[in-house]
Amino acid sequence: MPGFGLSMGITLTMLSVIVILPIAMLVARGIAWGPAEVWNIVSSQRVLNALFLSFKLSFFAALFNLVFGVALAWVLARYAFPGRRFIDACVDLPFALPTAVAGIALTALYAPNGVFGSLFPFRIAYTQIGIFIALVFVGLPFVVRTVQPVIAEIEKEVEEASATLGATRLYTLRRVILPMLTPAALTGFALSLARSVGEYGSVIFIAGNIPNLTEIAPLLIVIRLEEFNYDAAAAIGIAMLLISFAMLLVINLIQMWSRRHV
Amino acid sequence: MSDATTFRAPTEEAPIVRRILIGVVVVLLAVLVLAPLIVVFAEALSRGVGEAVKSLGSRDALAAIRLTLTVAAISVPLNAIFGVAAAWAITKFDFKGKAFLITLIDLPFSVSPVVAGLCLVLLLGTNSTLGGLLVANGYPIIFALPGIVLATVFVTFPFIARELIPVMIEQGKAEEEAALTLGASGWRVFRTVTLPNIRWALLYGVLLCNARAMGEFGAVAVVSGKIRGETATMPITIEMMYNEYLSVAAFSLAAVLALLALLTLALKTLLEWRHADALSATGGH
Numbered sequence: 001m002p003g004f005g006l007s008m009g010i011t012l013t014m015l016s017v018i019v020i021l022p023i024a025m026l027v028a029r030g031i032a033w034g035p036a037e038v039w040n041i042v043s044s045q046r047v048l049n050a051l052f053l054s055f056k057l058s059f060f061a062a063l064f065n066l067v068f069g070v071a072l073a074w075v076l077a078r079y080a081f082p083g084r085r086f087i088d089a090c091v092d093l094p095f096a097l098p099t100a101v102a103g104i105a106l107t108a109l110y111a112p113n114g115v116f117g118s119l120f121p122f123r124i125a126y127t128q129i130g131i132f133i134a135l136v137f138v139g140l141p142f143v144v145r146t147v148q149p150v151i152a153e154i155e156k157e158v159e160e161a162s163a164t165l166g167a168t169r170l171y172t173l174r175r176v177i178l179p180m181l182t183p184a185a186l187t188g189f190a191l192s193l194a195r196s197v198g199e200y201g202s203v204i205f206i207a208g209n210i211p212n213l214t215e216i217a218p219l220l221i222v223i224r225l226e227e228f229n230y231d232a233a234a235a236i237g238i239a240m241l242l243i244s245f246a247m248l249l250v251i252n253l254i255q256m257w258s259r260r261h262v
Numbered sequence: 263m264s265d266a267t268t269f270r271a272p273t274e275e276a277p278i279v280r281r282i283l284i285g286v287v288v289v290l291l292a293v294l295v296l297a298p299l300i301v302v303f304a305e306a307l308s309r310g311v312g313e314a315v316k317s318l319g320s321r322d323a324l325a326a327i328r329l330t331l332t333v334a335a336i337s338v339p340l341n342a343i344f345g346v347a348a349a350w351a352i353t354k355f356d357f358k359g360k361a362f363l364i365t366l367i368d369l370p371f372s373v374s375p376v377v378a379g380l381c382l383v384l385l386l387g388t389n390s391t392l393g394g395l396l397v398a399n400g401y402p403i404i405f406a407l408p409g410i411v412l413a414t415v416f417v418t419f420p421f422i423a424r425e426l427i428p429v430m431i432e433q434g435k436a437e438e439e440a441a442l443t444l445g446a447s448g449w450r451v452f453r454t455v456t457l458p459n460i461r462w463a464l465l466y467g468v469l470l471c472n473a474r475a476m477g478e479f480g481a482v483a484v485v486s487g488k489i490r491g492e493t494a495t496m497p498i499t500i501e502m503m504y505n506e507y508l509s510v511a512a513f514s515l516a517a518v519l520a521l522l523a524l525l526t527l528a529l530k531t532l533l534e535w536r537h538a539d540a541l542s543a544t545g546g547h
Contacts, residue, residue, distance in 0.1 A: 001438060008347075011344065011348040015363075015367065071286070075284055075287045079283075079284055089528075089531045094295060095470075099477065104302075105301045115297070116297070136294060140294065163273055194372050197374070198372075198374025200376045200480035234380065240377050247372065
């Protein structure tokens with residue numbers, strides 16, 4: 001087969017120039033500056049608070065999406081009802097809608113005078129609840145789209161066997177179906193979490209951006225860059241890159257584990 | 263599906279459970295996903311269609327639309343070339359480190375867009391060695407079009423390759439090998455055998471890549487410098503207008519991007535419906 005040199009050349013050149021070189025530059029900057037200095041920046045109260053906030057709210061949003069996503073995938077894969085196709089297409093909307101558009105739309109909805117915001121006796125926009133809602137929005141499709149094909153592939157015989165052996169429907173769902181969905185659901189959870197931790201556009205409008213309270217880690221990088229404090233920005237960037245790598249590792253481990261167990 | 267209320271197959275949930283589940287899921291999706299979409303159009307049209315259209319004709323809005331179209335027109339073909347080349351190398355040949363190469367291609371999905379922008383600024387910004395050299399010779403990258411393109415290509419990097427790889431693995435290489443033994447050149451094999459086989463998957467990837475390219479915010483916000491009328495793309499201009507309390511203008515521009523998102527979804531659904539067999543089995547993301 002011809003074209004190995006050409007296709008591999010294009011692949012490696014573009015990959016190196018656009019992805020690897022810039023990331024290597026960030027890592028090199030951290031190494032040149034010294035791990036102690038990097039840690040000094042990352043361990044400051046404001047940075048730790050921002051990283052913790054990003055991670056905490058992303059975790060809760062991914063957890064919500066895990067439960068809601070599995071239910072949504074089940075309904076879409078198993079039930080026939082009018083408008084199912086439309087609902088199915090809607091699931092991808094958070095992927096297609098630009099984050100800045102989602103950000104200002106969610107803020108308009110949940111602001112104190114907004115359609116939803118005015119229904120609640122407490123504030124949603126400009127608080128951590130607002131950030132949570134934005135993160136639920138961006139992470140929503142991941143669990144649905146990883147779990148849905150797995151549900152579609154489950155053979156009815158398994159459920160029938162369980163039923164003929166006297167299991168109630170609930171018991172079958174809990175002990176037969178759920179274990180089959182677990183690896184895909186966990187992968188979706190991890191993907192949703194990884195996306196949320198780094199999310200910027202949909203969050204900054206609704207967050208209020210109060211230091212130590214509603215300030216997410218990516219925003220802190222932008223603030224440091226605007227102050228031309230490149231070292232501090234790079235230090236926070238390295239911390240976030242490490243978190244990304246850790247989560248990528250977790251996703252791969254889940255997939256390896258699921259291949260061995262299913 | 264059982265239509266009797268007295269009998270229910272033991273492999274189905276009770277009708278009442280079904281109805282509750284469907285109801286809960288539909289309501290939650292409407293609140294979480296549909297409401298934000300509707301509010302974009304409602305806010306854009308809050309002072310009438312005329313006002314919305316007029317705001318789209320402003321100099322800043324027009325410059326932003328032009329810039330976003332330019333950026334997409336450069337980044338999407340770059341990504342298509344990369345996607346096809348990567349998929350060809352990965353699916354037609356055996357070599358060591360293939361799994362690692364795929365992981366590297368997927369890497370931009372797990373890096374925060376802001377961090378991606380930061381990496382580019384550190385590599386090519388005026389205070390870096392390389393960036394300083396380029397600026398001194400009259401080729402600024404950061405706070406200029408090339409930087410925005412690089413940031414856009416970075417965040418959309420895996421889109422097309424990811425669509426093509428599973429499809430090309432499934433199709434194997436027997437057809438290409440047959441054409442080669444019949445004496446066709448490599449290019450001819452690619453054009454007349456491979457390309458027709460992957461065209462729907464390629465189109466699918468290009469659609470998703472284009473939607474993300476036109477809507478990218480975080481990475482572009484960092485590298486663009488947000489110079490009004492020069493390096494402010496549509497999403498960046500939306501942010502600037504919103505922060506200046508130009509609500510109708512911001513939401514009108516947002517509505518244009520939302521329409522693009524809807525068009526993308528419609529075409530994507532149509533492709534999945536018409537050419538499901540020519541797309542990867544796992545679907546998009």
